[in-house]
Amino acid sequence: MHCSADAWVRGPFGLDADRGATVPAPRTVLAVAHHLTAATRLADVMPLLESDRRVAVAYTAAPASAFTGGLDAHLRDLGGLVLPWRQAAATRFDLIVAASHGMLENLHGPVLTVAHGAGPGKLLARLRGAGPPAARPVTGLIRERLVAAGRVVPSSLVLAHDRHLETLARECPEALPVAFVGGDPCLDRLVASLPHREVYRRALGVRPGRRLVVLSSTWDRDSLLGRRPDLALRVAAGLPRERYQVVAALHPHIWTWYGRRQIRAWHADALRLGVRLLPPEEGWRAALVAADRVIGDHGSVTCYAAALGVPVLLGAFPEDSVAPGSHPARLGALAPHVDWDRPLVPQLDDAAHAFTPRVHDAVRDDLSSRPGEAARLIRAEMYRLMRLPDREHPPDVEPVPAPCAAPRDLRAA
Helix, strand or coil: CCCCCCCCCCCCCCCCCCCCCCCCCCEEEEEEECCHHHHHHHHHHCHHHHCCCCEEEEEEECCCCCCCCCHHHHHHHCCCEEECHHHHCCCECCEEEECCCCCHHHCECCEEECCCCCCCCEECCCCCCCCCCCCCCECCCCHHHHEECCEECCCEEEECCCHHHHHHHHHCHHHHHHEEECCCHHHHHHHHHHHHHHHHHHHCCCCCCCEEEEEEECCCCCCHHHHCCCHHHHHHHHCCCCCEEEEEEECHHHHHHHCHHHHHHHCHHHHHCCCEECCCCCCHHHHHHHCCEEEECCCHHHHHHHHCCCCEEECCCCHHHECCCCHHHHHHHHCCECCCCCCHHHHHHHHHHHCCHHHHHHHHHHHCCCCCCHHHHHHHHHHHHHCCCCCCCCCCCCCCCCCCCCCHHHCCC
16 A cells, blocks of 8 residues: 555645635535546546635545555645545545545545546456355446445436446446436547647657557456557557557556556567557547557447547457446447457558448447536536535636657657
């Protein structure tokens, strides 16, 4: 466990909130990050509040995940006021916002949760043990994390799609009264970024006349990287460098579990062939907007790519890890699967035949029932929970940032 638990932070909350106040804020908000993936989704949501002088926001890292490595440092790099978990759990807030579940019952204040991916679609990996197997819950809506000691933990559970209400009714019907369909803020930002495609391509070093192929892997052994650890090297070796640029976006859990130095070392041969590794915090969204093709798996990134109009190929797709009837299941039924024993270039060319504008629109509609409205709806819900009038002007939907210039050790040799 890497989260700090000793140093006590003074600030605009708790019994001494007024002692050092220069701008008195009548409401305090706590943003709770369970891991780096959740922290990046909070970055889509918290700016909806942070510019309001009536609101003071603090951050904390919840020690509820195996992937907390580097989380405190990431939150501090954002420039936020970061509280140790022990202090956060001993302080009352007017609103608590999280992009995952676990240990939120230890906090004091109304809790709003948003998804940190493209909605519930995976099944929880079955625990190893001697007992008989049982049905696996859908991740993101696991009853044991939504309910604690006989009470539903969230005061508002934000879902992206009306269809997710049916899944929640099966997985945790007790949480239906607090469920709120508010759309997908990540998808909305991706769509708002489409006009900046050429800016992102230049930032990624894609020269005119070259196709950008983005490799995307979620985490765990059944992921694309788990199935093919030599993924980046294999793809780069199979594509002519004068025609293709390859970028790899690996799930933040992979970076957290093994460490950045190890991930870069494992990909040194691919880097020498021109592959670019995107950092785990940001960059993958700009890469999707810039992409010509995506090779992915059952993770959220592949679904987002198809929703943006990018032809995708599935390099791995473990059907037994995907919730039946979910959006990744439907994408898995229509997207072409990579045949790793055949040349890759013709498969990339043929991938476009599996997708029409109507198919891309259907995938996009599958991810959000409130397209373009997530910022407005989620902000209004947060102000409702704070019992504070919402601001009159509508929130802006900001394009995602361009990828930063790659450090020398991440560039092609």
